[in-house]
Amino acid sequence: EPEVTQTPSHQVTQMGQEVILRCVPISNHLYFYWYRQILGQKVEFLVSFYNNEISEKSEIFDDQFSVERPDGSNFTLKIRSTKLEDSAMYFCASNREVRESRRPTQYFGPGTRLTVL
Amino acid sequence: AQKVTQAQTEISVVEKEDVTLDCVYETRDTTYYLFWYKQPPSGELVFLIRRNSFDEQNEISGRYSWNFQKSTSSFNFTITASQVVDSAVYFCALARANSGGYQKVTFGTGTKLQVIP
Numbered sequence: 001e002p003e004v005t006q007t008p009s010h011q012v013t014q015m016g017q018e019v020i021l022r023c024v025p026i027s028n029h030l031y032f033y034w035y036r037q038i039l040g041q042k043v044e045f046l047v048s049f050y051n052n053e054i055s056e057k058s059e060i061f062d063d064q065f066s067v068e069r070p071d072g073s074n075f076t077l078k079i080r081s082t083k084l085e086d087s088a089m090y091f092c093a094s095n096r097e098v099r100e101s102r103r104p105t106q107y108f109g110p111g112t113r114l115t116v117l
Numbered sequence: 118a119q120k121v122t123q124a125q126t127e128i129s130v131v132e133k134e135d136v137t138l139d140c141v142y143e144t145r146d147t148t149y150y151l152f153w154y155k156q157p158p159s160g161e162l163v164f165l166i167r168r169n170s171f172d173e174q175n176e177i178s179g180r181y182s183w184n185f186q187k188s189t190s191s192f193n194f195t196i197t198a199s200q201v202v203d204s205a206v207y208f209c210a211l212a213r214a215n216s217g218g219y220q221k222v223t224f225g226t227g228t229k230l231q232v233i234p
Contacts, residue, residue: 031218
C-alpha cells in the first residue's frame, strides 16, 4: 500500500538554527499539506500546496516558514530560525483530487519530531 | 469560522464495554467533510473515516460505527466491545474542499481513551 514518508523521524536543533523537514508524498497525489502537533495538544494545519504554490496557510505559518517541492517527489518544510516553541511533531499529508462524488483519503506521514534546545 | 469541539478530554472504560466519543462541529459551509483519526501512543495519525456533509448515512466498520447528525452538527464515534488496543487519542476533524484539495482543516482537541483490561 502506498504511504507518505518523512525524514528524519527525530530532529534536534539549537534555537536560531534552520531546519528542513522532508516528506515524500504518494506519487500520484497532487495536494500536499503540513500540520504540526505540540506535545499533548491538537493537530494544527500549517499550509497546503498545489501546483507548485501555496493554496492556503494558517496564521501559524509566518515568514519563518517556507515550503518547497524541489523535485518531482520531495516536499519540504523549512523553518528559518527555530524557536523553542517550534518544538512539535510535524506531519506531512497528501491526497488526490477531491471531488464530491469521490472521497479521497488524506494520507498522513509518520511525523518528524522536532526538538529545539 | 470553523470549530470542532470534543468535550470529552479523557475517557476510561473497562474492556468489552461500549464507548461513544462525541464530536460537535461548527461551519458556515454547505459542503464539508468530517474525519476521525486515531493517534496511538506511537504518535502516528491513523485515518478511520471520512464523511461528506451531504451523505448522512451512518456507517459501521467492524466494532466501529459513526453517527452523523447534521441537525445537531454532530459526528459521534462508537466503539463496541472495546479492547485494550483501542487505547489512543481520537481526533475529530472538519474540512472544506475547494478546487480539488482539502481546505480550512480544523482538528478537535482530541479525546484520550483508555481501555482497562
